[in-house]
Amino acid sequence: MPLVSxxxxxxxxxKGGYAIGAxxxxxxxxxxxxxxxxxxxxxxxxxxxxxxxxxxxxxxxxMKLVEAALEDTGLPIALHLDHGADFETCKSCIDGGFSSVMxxxxxxxxxxxMAVTKRVVEYAHERGVTVEGELGQLAGVEDDVSVEHHSxxxxxxxxxxxxxxxxxxxxxxxxxxxxxFKFKPGQKPQLRFDILEDVxxxxxxxxxxxxxxxxxxxxxxEKVNKYGGAMPDAxxxxxxxxxxxxxxAVCKINIDSDLRLAMTATVREHFALHPGDFxxxxxxxxxxxxxxxxxxxxxxxxxxxxxxA
Ligand code: G3H
Ligand code: 13P
Ligand code: ZN
Numbered sequence: 525m526p527l528v529s530x531x532x533x534x535x536x537x538x539k540g541g542y543a544i545g546a547x548x549x550x551x552x553x554x555x556x557x558x559x560x561x562x563x564x565x566x567x568x569x570x571x572x573x574x575x576x577x578x579x580x581x582x583x584x585x586x587m588k589l590v591e592a593a594l595e596d597t598g599l600p601i602a603l604h605l606d607h608g609a610d611f612e613t614c615k616s617c618i619d620g621g622f623s624s625v626m627x628x629x630x631x632x633x634x635x636x637x638m639a640v641t642k643r644v645v646e647y648a649h650e651r652g653v654t655v656e657g658e659l660g661q662l663a664g665v666e667d668d669v670s671v672e673h674h675s676x677x678x679x680x681x682x683x684x685x686x687x688x689x690x691x692x693x694x695x696x697x698x699x700x701x702x703x704x705f706k707f708k709p710g711q712k713p714q715l716r717f718d719i720l721e722d723v724x725x726x727x728x729x730x731x732x733x734x735x736x737x738x739x740x741x742x743x744x745x746e747k748v749n750k751y752g753g754a755m756p757d758a759x760x761x762x763x764x765x766x767x768x769x770x771x772x773a774v775c776k777i778n779i780d781s782d783l784r785l786a787m788t789a790t791v792r793e794h795f796a797l798h799p800g801d802f803x804x805x806x807x808x809x810x811x812x813x814x815x816x817x818x819x820x821x822x823x824x825x826x827x828x829x830x831x832x833a
Pocket of ligand 2: 780
């Protein structure tokens, strides 16, 4: 099966009251852990690649890994550019075989964001590629850029943005954030569901995207801390909040930090218990297995897309 765009996936997800997981990939073990989980749960999947991942692994290696996953699983998989910074980056991924891209113009003024998004949409749609835009800005760290405060999406802007740009989906800011420290110590996790409802009412049938949606799984944080410390205040979005969002207009939920935690916790534990190991397969195999377990948990408990491939 060839790569699919997100169009049909999102139509089904919207109608079915579930969301598709968009998981960040950087190497073979991550691709395998995610896709093995999706295969066992018969779930549609978005594998997404950041600029940092392309720099780390090279476009062609990631492309070939995803092609292998398609062949191995037979699942509907979209390959998506995460946080495309400009037209050139999006063009390079479209020309290089991606089936979906995000143009992240959220840090630009509204008119400028619309202009660059529209340009990417025109180029992408001529080639059958879907486009995600963003309005509002998340707090947190992403690609070495740290944003201190949320700029919540202004619902009064969304209709004009979607109509004028022609985007296929829209990422909005309702209080999720990138990374493992999503709330201050002692702060109660909260999302602005009122903004999500207002946006959805203005865009009937239109797919909404949530970035920064890792739960920062407490058992994994505990394990990371037990075997080396360094993350005492890590906190994410509670799973029940994400489950609620997945039942609404939210059709795509981005998860990266939970995979990083799964891998790091497992590798740290492995070396604490087996300090003499030096064959990378001995620690990457359990790390891959840990990613698979986390992804299965997300597909079933958070996204509700198991059995929907
Ligand atoms: O939103 C950012 C993702 O977690 C990707 O992170 O840019 O470090 O690959 P990265
Ligand atoms: P997390 O840091 O919450 O996993 O978010 C990932 C993300 O939004 C990638 O675009
Ligand atoms: Zn993101």
